[in-house]
Amino acid sequence: MRRFGLALLSLCLSGAAPAFAQSPPAGPVGDHVRAYVASVNSADPTEMSNIRDRDFSEAFNKQVSLRSFQRFSRNQRRATGGIDLVAVRPADPTASRVEVVLKDRLYGGLHGLALEFETTGERRITSVEPGATPAWSAELASPLPAKALAASIERMVARGCESDVFSGAVLVAKDGAVLVEKACGEANRRYHARNTVETRFNLGSMNKMFTAVAVLQLVEAGKVSLDDPLSRYADETWLPRAVSDPITVRQLLTHTSGLGNYLGDRFRGSSRALYGQLDDYKPLVQGEAPEFKPGTQYAYSNTGMLMLGVVIEKASGVSYFDYVREHIYKPAGMTRTDSYPMDQPVENLAVGYVYAPDQPYGWRENTFDHTFRGSPAGGGFSTVGDLLRFATALQAGKLVSPAGLKTLWTDHPPNGYGAGFTVQASAAGRIVGHDGSFAGISSQLDIYLDRGYVAVALSNQDAGATTLIGAIQSEVARVAGP
Known part of the structure; x- marks a missing residue:
């Protein structure tokens, strides 16, 4: 998982100590x-x-x-x-x-x-x-009756909304039935347009799930092998063979390729309008070399996921955007999800806001921060309802086989990440999904494999979803039984 996050820590105990301590040790x-x-x-x-x-x-x-x-x-x-x-x-x-x-x-x-x-x-x-x-x-934590869960989560959402910490939409479902579906805040502060449960929010890195599912579909169709070298799909206009030969599709999926982040200084210093199709990103990738021998370490990589988009295009013969639209969004019933170019007047699309207490309005729009269009690494848009449909379609086997899900949802090697999905062993059982974080963007999908719950929080403010979705996890953990 990406590092440098929330905020607290502590250590240690000898072998004779209790299982946990209430305060940090001396030293x-x-x-x-x-x-x-x-x-x-x-x-x-x-x-x-x-x-x-x-x-x-x-x-x-x-x-x-x-x-x-x-x-x-x-x-x-x-x-x-x-x-x-x-x-x-x-x-x-x-x-x-x-x-x-x-x-x-x-x-x-x-x-x-x-x-x-x-x-x-x-x-x-x-x-x-x-x-x-x-x-x-x-x-x-003290137990919570199952019938009290929805009301407890609604109170949490209300606290986040009333404090202006959360602006966005939240959905929690159990076995496909929606328990909580709420929205608050403004999708556009200029025009005071309110967020609704149908508002499309920027997903940040959550698009990585769609990319991984697309790769597994092509594996199951016999068009890609997880052990194929990247060089089979990406020619030297992307990376020299000395770099792409040792990197496998599997390593790209599991963030063990050693590749880094194409959204670096060069991207930040250039016009966003330059990047609309995958080939447009070549100048940002050329010259990149693995930070370690592929397969030996874990390091979260946006470049790796971008290159999986290249794999998808080469293996399928269509653009990345067309492939995921036809093979993931459409069969899952996700009618309000896509990587929309930002010059198109898409209805009910939230603008992201960066907390800026030193500026006159207290917030800054992220319009000039994010990409012109989403990519295999992130930046598309969706709704809480569409993400529930995605989770439901996945678990029903409509997108990949059970064997494919096992590949996506197995922590390999143990680092909290499977193949395009985070994998968590938590107090609420096994949770898979993904989060998204960027300037003015905070999002997360949790699929509770042992409990039948799905929780989605999408926010158009910095860090708006992360703490809330974690608090929802802790409430689910308090409910006894499956």
Whole structure:
């Protein structure tokens, strides 16, 4: 999963210690834990700067600028209302990785976080990885009757809407029956157009699910093999064979190819109008080389998913956009989903907003941040209802076979990611799906494989969906039975 997320951590215990602790231990790790909690809860930029310099590793600070760290802390404080530590547990004998359960003050939901530390010296923080509450945390919350779940979630949504932390739409279903379907906020602040449950929201990286399903369909049709080299589908106008020969389709799907992120400085410094079709992205990919030997590590890669779009086009003989429209959206009944070019007057399309308290209106439109059109890596639009239809079609076997679903939903190797889908072992059971995060975009689909629930939150504000969907997970975990 992508790293540097929500906000809390802790460590450790010896073999004789209890399964979890209520507070961080004494020593360097405990100090770093307390400091990081303070960085999220504090509004003092100087304190955040001091914490970053003192409590995070040099390698982390090279990757995450002070401005990004301060913005992250500010946004998380706003999205959560602040955080409190609930429990901690080491994930390995050396306590170099720990699992944390925290509680947000806005919704009152429990959230999971994994923290990694240096193994020697000052034991500073090297990575922050948010996720579902771990399975061992199920005992931490009081039971909730199934009949009370919908009302509890509706109260959470109302709190997010009333505080202006959440703007968007939410849907929760059980065995196909909708329990909660709510929308709030404005799709367009210029014209005060309200969000509805039919509003189309930018999905961010959630499009990766559609790309992965399309690849598996082509595998099942005998047109692609997971072990095919990328060079079979992408010629040297994309990447030299020395780069593409060792990379397989499977590695692209599982983010183990070593490729990076084509949406870098060159993209940010160029006109968005340049990128409408997949071939238009060639200048952003040419010259890229794997950061490690393919297949040896996990590193979330937008370039890898873009290249899977090239695989789909070559194997199917049609454009990526036509393929997913005909083979995924249409059979699933997703009539309000597509990668719409941004110069088309698509009805009920939400504008994304970036929290900007230093600007006159307090918000900034993301119009000049995102792509002109979605891609295999993300950026398309959909509705909460269409995403429920997608989840239903997947589980019913309408899009890929059970064997294909196993490939998509198996964590290989263990890193919280399958093939185009996140894979979580949580207090609410196994959850698969994907999130999306970008300037003015926050989205997530959760499919509860053991419980029959589907939860979708789509927001046209920074971090609007993440905390809410996590709080919904914690409520589902409180309900006894399947």
